[in-house]
Amino acid sequence: MRFEGKVVAITGGSSGIGKETAARFLAEGAFVVLNGRDPAKLEAAVRDLDPTGQKVIGSAGDIALLATGQALVDLAVSRFGKLDVLVNNAGVFNPKPFLDLNEKEYDWYLDTILKGKFFTAQAAAKAMKETGGAIVQTGSMWAIQAIGATPSAAYSAANAGVHAMARNLAIELARYKIRVNVVAPAVVETPIYNTFMTEEQVEKTLPTFDAFHPLGRNGKPRDIAEAILFLASEDASWITGVVLPVDGGVTAGRV
Template sequence: MTRFQDKVVAITGGGSGIGKEAAARFVAEGAKVVLNGRDLAKLESAAQQIDPSGQNVAVSAGDIADPATGATLVDLAVSRYGALNILVNNAGVFNPKPFLELNEADYDWYLDTILKGKFFTAQAAAKAMKDKGGAIVQTGSMWAIQAIGATPSAAYSAANAGVHAMVRNLAIELAPYRIRINAVAPAVVETPVYNTFMSDAQVKEVLPTFNAFHPLGRNGQPRDIAEAILFLASEQASWITGAVLPVDGGVTAGRH
């Protein structure tokens, strides 16, 4: 399948996990991809793995909380590959902490990375897409839909609820430019984000305990989310905008 032949895709949080998996799939279906993340070495390693030829993947390192980073990412896509057709706003951070212990720095970290980052990167992308149309897919979160006592995450959830609300608002505002915007809302997905606050041994011990939390009986894998992202970015979803799609193994459907 070459759904994305000659399409140019920018992906934030593209060095690992969901972003990297989506990048590999876009390239496999004919796209040129520009990856953003904070760690240049990690991005270059991901680019090399995805496309050893170096022709189809470019990298742009920087903290997405700074609006200049999103602008630079979009500029690189346009200058290197001639256009920007798709933005995957995927960068995020996660570290459960009780509400009574959250400080202002924690709050700012979530809001800046998750909400401000996606907001201004989407704005830069929309400016580049407004003459020819395009698609934006955000990675939101199941935690913005439903609170989970085992993983206290008030600031994280609030930031992602903002991402979901932004999707609905931008769907209306950007529709005249033929720019579609949607989000995926994942539950527990086995990505390196858990290694940012747990040791490898803890991850190995803790993550399997969440399998049963999902009615379908297993945690998500990056490929599960990437498939949904590619669908929403593709022409197959040409009549879908303003949607938040749960990709959560059934968690938000109810209790079993």
């Protein structure tokens, strides 16, 4: 197993991509520390992943707050003795036209997506400085290509910052044998859409995006999780500073 005995911290781990990624790391032998904003939801995810409580533990908190990322890293080190991998996955999404976006909503994107990932990565890198490790950020296809059907200027700007940050960190942290990479998903069927649409709207809307992807379907959490595990693994030991589109072919072009 690729991650036998490794310690992995995952932000935004209560559902969707984060939870699926945790399940895959767990299946490959890792110990996992999950972050989530909702304590009850996080506790349920931890129980679901590991009813024994021996290999998965939770650290609740809003990743936009610097103390939350530090607490996640500290818990990993205190409970399991080290940190080998950080998956910086927490994010928010709610398409809204540029002309209607207010300052509070703009700050919401920047604080959660960019600042949260920045300072959690900083805390993780300090913990990995002596031993090396891997940081994998979840970015976005929207930071590479604008989509008129989903107006997302602030979301895209925040994720473009995540992409640029990863390239810079890859150079700065290479001396410590810490690799930093990004996966950039297109439309992935996760509960995030339920945060701004009803269940009925989700069921009606998401299938309309299947044809948007040249491969003919929306992504599933496992599609992204597998890419994350690859970038975190020794199979990718000579890869750093990469933004990997995992998008069903969207950024390649249109059919």
